Amino acid sequence: MPLTERAVLRAALIQADIQIGQPEANRLHMEVLLERAVSAEPKPNLLVLPEMWNTGYALEQIQELADPDGRESREWLSAFAKRHGVTIVGGSIAEKKDGGIYNTMYVFNEEGDTTAQYSKIHLFRLMDEEKHLEAGDEIVNFALREGFQAGASICYDIRFPELARTQALNGVKVLIVPAEWPHPRLHHWRTLLMARAIENQMYVIACNRVGVSGSTEFFGHSLIIDPWGEIVAEGGEGEEIVTGELDLGLVDEVRGRIPVFEDRRPDIYRKP
Numbered sequence: 001m002p003l004t005e006r007a008v009l010r011a012a013l014i015q016a017d018i019q020i021g022q023p024e025a026n027r028l029h030m031e032v033l034l035e036r037a038v039s040a041e042p043k044p045n046l047l048v049l050p051e052m053w054n055t056g057y058a059l060e061q062i063q064e065l066a067d068p069d070g071r072e073s074r075e076w077l078s079a080f081a082k083r084h085g086v087t088i089v090g091g092s093i094a095e096k097k098d099g100g101i102y103n104t105m106y107v108f109n110e111e112g113d114t115t116a117q118y119s120k121i122h123l124f125r126l127m128d129e130e131k132h133l134e135a136g137d138e139i140v141n142f143a144l145r146e147g148f149q150a151g152a153s154i155c156y157d158i159r160f161p162e163l164a165r166t167q168a169l170n171g172v173k174v175l176i177v178p179a180e181w182p183h184p185r186l187h188h189w190r191t192l193l194m195a196r197a198i199e200n201q202m203y204v205i206a207c208n209r210v211g212v213s214g215s216t217e218f219f220g221h222s223l224i225i226d227p228w229g230e231i232v233a234e235g236g237e238g239e240e241i242v243t244g245e246l247d248l249g250l251v252d253e254v255r256g257r258i259p260v261f262e263d264r265r266p267d268i269y270r271k272p
C-alpha cells in the first residue's frame with residue numbers, strides 16, 4: 001500500500017550484536033549504533049533496541065549482572081532520548097527488582113521521561129528463562145503520538161495471540177517487539193509477526209539481535225510490517241540499522257476496509 005502525505009513516524013531498529021555477560025561493553029556499543037541512527041537523514045523519531053541487550057542470556061550470572069532497578073540503563077537511555085529529541089523503546093534489559101530479576105522494557109519520550117515499563121509475561125522455557133527470571137503480570141500499552149497507541153511485547157510473547165488481540169481491543173495500533181530469536185526458527189518468527197499484523201490490522205515493529213552466543217545463532221531479520229501485512233523493511237543477518245516509515249492513518253483505513261473488529265463474535269467464543 002503506498003504511503004500518503006499523512007503523518008508518518010520514522011522508526012529505526014537497532015539490529016545489534018550483544019556480548020554475553022558484558023553490560024558495559026554492550027552499552028557502549030549500543031550508544032555508537034544509536035548515534036549512527038540519529039545522524040541519518042531524515043532523522044528517525046522512534047528508536048527500538050533488541051531484547052536483553054545489557055547482559056544477553058547470561059542467565060547463570062544474572063543475579064550479579066542485572067541492573068538494579070534498571071537505574072544505569074534508564075539514565076543513559078533517558079539522557080539520549082532527551083539530547084536527540086527522539087522516542088526510545090529501550091528493547092529490554094535484565095532488571096533486578098524486589099529481589100528478583102525481570103526481563104524489562106523501558107520507554108522514553110522526546111523529553112527523556114519514562115512513559116512505560118513492561119516486564120515480559122511469558123518466560124521461554126527452551127532457554128530456561130523461568131529458572132532465573134520472574135514473569136511480569138501486566139499488559140502494557142503506551143502512546144507514541146496522540147491517538148497512536150503502542151503495545152509492548154517481548155520475543156516469545158508473540159506466540160500468544162491473545163496478548164496482541166487484547167492490546168488491539170484496547171486501542172493499540174502498533175505492536176513493538178524486541179527479541180533475541182535464534183535459528184532455526186526464522187519461519188516461526190516471520191510468520192507469527194505477519195499473523196499478528198494481519199489479524200489485528202496493526203503495525204508490527206520487531207527488533208531482533210544478531211550474532212552468536214555459545215551454540216545459539218541469532219538471525220536478525222528485524223521487521224516493520226504494515227497493518228495490511230506488507231513488509232515495510234526487513235533486516236538481513238548482520239548488524240545494521242533497519243529503518244522504515246509508519247503511516248499513522250493506515251491502521252484506521254485497513255480496519256475500515258475489512259471490519260474485523262466489528263465482525264468479531266465474542267459471545268460465541270465464550271461457549272465451551
Ligand SMILES: O=C(O)CCC(=O)C(=O)O
Nearest residue numbers: 124155156180181182185
Ligand atoms: O519462541 C521462540 O522460538 C523464541 C523465543 C525466545 O527466544 C525468547 O523469548 O527469548
